Amino acid sequence: DIQMTQSPSSVSASVGDRVTITCRASQGISSWLAWYQQKPGKAPKLLIYAASSLQSGVPSRFSGSGSGTDFTLTISSLQPEDFATYYCQQANSLIFTFGPGTKVDIK
Amino acid sequence: EVQLVESGGGLVQPGGSLRLSCAASGFTFSSYWMSWVRQAPGKGLEWVANIKQDGSEKYYVDSVKGRFTISRDNAKNSLYLQMNSLRAEDTAVYYCARNKRWQLSLDYWGQGTLVTVSS
Numbered sequence: 001d002i003q004m005t006q007s008p009s010s011v012s013a014s015v016g017d018r019v020t021i022t023c024r025a026s027q028g029i030s031s032w033l034a035w036y037q038q039k040p041g042k043a044p045k046l047l048i049y050a051a052s053s054l055q056s057g058v059p060s061r062f063s064g065s066g067s068g069t070d071f072t073l074t075i076s077s078l079q080p081e082d083f084a085t086y087y088c089q090q091a092n093s094l095i096f097t098f099g100p101g102t103k104v105d106i107k
Numbered sequence: 108e109v110q111l112v113e114s115g116g117g118l119v120q121p122g123g124s125l126r127l128s129c130a131a132s133g134f135t136f137s138s139y140w141m142s143w144v145r146q147a148p149g150k151g152l153e154w155v156a157n158i159k160q161d162g163s164e165k166y167y168v169d170s171v172k173g174r175f176t177i178s179r180d181n182a183k184n185s186l187y188l189q190m191n192s193l194r195a196e197d198t199a200v201y202y203c204a205r206n207k208r209w210q211l212s213l214d215y216w217g218q219g220t221l222v223t224v225s226s
Contacts, residue, residue, distance in 0.1 A: 001169070034212035036152075043202055043216035044144075044152060050210055087152055091211030094166045096142070096154035 002026050002092050004099035012107040019075040021102045023088035028068045034089045035064055035073045037082075038101075044087065048073065078104070109133040109215045111203045116220030123193050123224070129186040129203030129217055137161075137181040140206035142213055143188050145199035145222075153199075156188065157206060171197075193224045 003026040013019050023033065031051040036044040046055045048064035051071055061076045075082055083106055088099040115127040127143070142157040156167045156177040165177050176189040186203055200219040207214035 032211045034210075036213075038152075043218055044213075045216075046207070046212055046214045049207055049212040049214075055214065089152075089154070089212065094140075094157060094164070094211070095168075096144075096157070096211070096213075098144075098152040098154060101151045 006099040006102050010103040014107045017078045021073045023071045025069045029090045031067050032091045033071045036087045037084045039084045111217035113203050113217045113220040116222045118223045124191045127188040131184045136184040141186045142204045144202045147199045198224045
């Protein structure tokens with residue numbers, strides 16, 4: 001089974017900061033990587049699919065990159081509504097796996 | 108507007124069974140793969156299962172194989188998760204989610220239903 005790791009597990013940042021979260025797969029997954037945002041008590045929200053494609057309605061300050069085993073989610077200028085937990089997710093042969101999550105909180 | 112509404116959660120004893128339902132609206136349900144994802148209290152997301160448009164293909168996470176069954180009724184626009192032999196570690200909020208077309212990601216999610224396995 002493919003395992004996913006994320007780093008850091010948490011990050012403290014200020015409004016306006018650039019934030020980068022890394023996700024690594026235990027084996028190559030081409031570009032089958034998605035990113036989600038989850039706020040407390042709410043369902044996750046899809047931000048990025050296919051590693052770098054922005055989901056409709058998601059602000060352009062969110063971007064994704066990478067392929068193979070190493071991927072990155074970048075928030076170019078952190079906004080107050082971006083404080084949340086972020087998860088990566090891979091799909092290999094229709095078996096999905098989520099990363100452990102990265103919590104972005106206020107510095 | 109796409110809507111997914113889960114129901115059927117509750118308190119069940121270890122070894123017991125529960126059937127979750129997800130009512131879908133606002134899209135052509137029969138055209139999409141669908142998934143269940145769970146989240147234990149204070150923990151991360153765990154994908155549980157998914158099912159093809161016509162129900163002919165199903166995939167499960169190892170920890171639920173042989174105990175959980177995903178199914179769908181396209182005539183009723185509904186997704187189901189039959190959970191048997193429940194364990195304490197199955198305690199979680201269970202989300203129904205739509206698989207994004209042609210992509211291996213989940214673009215719409217329900218609000219979740221809580222399953223608690225405890226004596």
